Amino acid sequence: MSTRIRPATTSDREHVRDIHLRAFPDSENRRVAKLAVELLDEQGDPPxxxxxxxxxxxxxxxxxxxxVKSEDAPDWLGYILAPLAVLPECRNAGIGSALVEHGIELLLEQPADRVFVYGDPAYYGRFGFGAEAAAHFVPPFALEHPFGWQARGLREHGATGRTLRLACVKALCDPALW
Structure with missing residues (x-):
């Protein structure tokens, strides 16, 4: 069995929807699946x-x-990891980890300063994410579980030393996701 990671395309829409519907609990799976599919269509600069x-x-x-950007620092750029899912029958095979690590490698090729995640600290901590790296960055919406707000620096010059309020892409502008 060989795993390959590649860019998602709009032709992957149904697969992506199905993965998130099956991976997340019923209380949030439709919302997360909708987000994942909308992000496939997100057109922006940076992409x-x-x-x-x-x-x-x-x-x-x-x-x-x-x-993610901030009006307080127009030259600053970050990214947010959301969502991540693996089919339930394929979990514990390193696929989620491979996706995170590959994605961080791609971000290192971008002019991004920091990557954020809103998730389980025990899982994301092994990739270098932590609450301290996110402390001076205010998420776009109030968080239901503030302990899950974490970041990882990508470049040293990305530390601004001041608090920045973040703005996200349209697909993430749903307070229920936060």
Missing amino acids: TISQVAELDGRVVGHIAFSP
């Missing part, structure tokens, strides 16, 4: 980075990184 994992030619995982 949203959306990747899928294939296992023996079958799409089994998806991850997206969309840009």
Whole structure:
């Protein structure tokens, strides 16, 4: 069995929707699946980075990184990792980790200073995410679980030393996602 990670395309729409519907609990799966599909269509500069994992030619995982900016620092750029999902029957095979690591490699090629995530600190901590790196960055909406707001620096010059309020792409502008 070989895993391959590649850019997601609009032709992956149904696979991406299915992955998120199956990976998340019923209380949030439709909202997250809608976000994942909308991010496939997100047109912006800089672009949203959306990747899928294939296992023996079958799409089994998806991850997206969309840009975040701040009006307080027009030259500053970050990304947010959201969402990430792997089909339940393919979990614990390193696919989610491979998607995160590959995505961070792609971000290092961008002029991005920091990558954020709103998720489980135990999971994302192993990729270098932490609450301290996110402390001076205010998410676009109030967080239901503030302990989940984390970041990882990509470049040293990205530390502004002041608090910045972040703005996200349209697909993430749903307070229920936060």
